[in-house]
Amino acid sequence: MSELRTNRIVPKDGLPSGSSGGIVQIKYAIKNGTQSFASQGYSDTPTDISGLSVSITPTRSDSKILVQVNIGCHGSTGNAANTFRIYRGSTNITVTSANTDNRHGATVFYNSNNTSMGIPASFSVLDSPATTSATTYKVTGFTNAGTLYINRLPGDNSWNTVSTITAMEVSG
């Protein structure tokens, strides 16, 4: 048994331009419970998904953080924009300034047919927090019609999934 302790992993000759190195540490969280979101307005503050957040303390300020999220979800009605976002602290890191209302996010599911829709939501972002302080990543949910359900079906709370968030520190 051997153990290697290091804060940075890069190729022997250094990092090629535009690339990153190895993974130094991983933090993760699993949400087992269910949650539901009532319809909100486009300019309302999106709602946090409880239990779907991680705090990671980068070992170097030049590290990047790869955040990956998988959510089992279902929208109760058609013609609804169901949106998820990733936040670093209070900062939305999944959309640009050109995409400002709540219909824009890290992932969206929508069906113009007048039926409910279930879909796995998988999304990720590569962040450069430029800090060695503890950094929290959280996920928010939003719908503009009906109800957005996390980890369950609309009409039956006995059919469930789990949702996950993983944050990896990647050597910069």
Next chain:
Amino acid sequence: MSSELRVDKIIPTTGVPTSGGGGIIQMVYATHDGSAHYTTTSGSWAVLTSSGSPSPFELNITPKFNTSLILVQYTGNGQQVNTQNTMSALSVFRTVTGGSAVNLGHNTCGLANIGDYSGSGSVYATGSMAFQVVDAPNTTNSVNYKLYGKTQNGSGTAYPIHSQVRATLVAMEVSA
């Protein structure tokens, strides 16, 4: 105390596991900010382009060893073809410098797809399109991974990468 490991291969002391790999040596990524769709009307696999950046949606990585594996991961959103009963499909093609493009997904629907088959017409569905695939390019030359799309049957316009949602393509070299 800060330390740095400079190494081209990381494997467990007991060796590389069967059908697996060791540590990650390097990573490259490409991100689309959601400013425009990537569309195609082709019923055959076609390079996805956009008025946004990057176009095409691609990245390049040069493995340190020809035994290395490349873990390719993608997340984004897609929208079905704007006609009923067909789908938008997404895949990634690998091209080693000097070689031909190889589809890492299935020839029919690739690695991810989205469609609505309710048959009522004039409907469209938008949703998560994500995949991960492990590739063994068997080279130390530059390897290109590029996103391709198609419609299921060549009817209408496919939206394998929808706008307004950030899409991310990542390739990691895994020691093996």
